[in-house]
Amino acid sequence: MDGARSPETIHLVVNGRACDLEVAPHALLLDVLRDVLDLKGAKRSCDTQVCGACTVLIDGMAVSACTYLAVEADGRAVLTVEGLAEGETLHPLQRAFLDAGAVQCGFCTSGMLLTARAMLAETTAPSRQEVLHYLRGSLCRCTGYRKIVEAIMAVAETAR
């Protein structure tokens, strides 16, 4: 069986829009999102899956785009923070982050929002403990996490 070294075409849905992309096997998803699709919401920070700044959702599941081959997204749906709002209407999590003051420098925010969104899709009524467990590996240098957790709990409660 021959392998592929040259670029191959992948078909994926990014933030609800279908697209075909030519990517090399060694292209990382984060670079493709940022440099090819110009979606700068996911950020590179630790580059080692420790911080969560590069978090995106693949078929609803949180992954570190910094350490994920773009070819793995073939046939799947990718959600980045740019795809959370509906037009001018913020996603409830975005609204709650603003209301709770859960954003300071904002570097971690896209990852936090997407991680929270993945969690709420799995668990409609998470406890504070469960929120903290899910946020392990999502680092924030500014807020001290309290307001982030508050915001997520607020959305979970209205969804109940």
Add this chain to the structure above:
Amino acid sequence: MLRPFTLHRPETAEEACALLARLGEDAVPYAGGTELLLLMKLGLLRPPHLVDVKRIRELNELADGGRLTIGATVTHRSLERSPLVRARCPLVASVARHVANVRVRNVGTIGGNLAFADPHSDLATLFLALDAHVELVSPGGRRELSLGDFVRGPWETARRPDELLAGVRLAPWPSRAAAYVKFGVHERPTLGIAVALGLNGGDGRAGARIQDARIAVGCVGPRPARMFTAEARLRGVSVDRVDDVVGAVGDSAAAGVDPADDLHGSADYKREMVAVFVRRALRVAAARAGGVEPATSFPYAVVA
């Protein structure tokens, strides 16, 4: 940035092994890539060929035969959420839930964890205590090894270059009470202690005696290790009298490890923590043996 490589995506184990045999040192298996891509980004590993094992159906099985079979490409997340695993081996699901962070669990596999043989593996320590076996496939056939024989040292296993890790097999332990406690402040654990108690006197009954005990200590040595001397002290002890011996068992385990100074702490500190956490894990396992789930929590530690 990664250096270019050729990506192979075989659909059968035979094809994958043939590729590994043909390409030799130029090829490495690739599953979730959570370890492999890190090394490649750092340039520590520069394989010209990656053999993706995720399309091989038999490697993705979670099956209940006489033993529970966990395929190599099952992710930590599937293990954590599998109703089968939660029913048959709840401790395994619980330990999987506390591996790394949710992103690594979503992508990282059990096979990748064991084949990589990082000394800071929770699963290797747990599986050693639970007497798990791994199955390897190659063009020459299949073989099964105990976990202790498979993991040889840090980043070293008994896997031959043309072999694939197919999965893990676990006997359920109906007559056992078990616990896993991990401790640490870094992303990966500083210490992992697994205790499995074989009882006579049946399941979940106070007054049962410990027939055989298995204690595995991970993260503080080159590979997870059984603590045979400490285990021997538990033989014949009644589960409601475990408190009488926990001190001696903990000390004996501490005497059985030979840790190194590193960022996780000094050797002396680690030895002390082995004594502390063996006591704690043993108390939890003994309580479970008596049918009680203890409400314990320890700073910077997870009780699974």
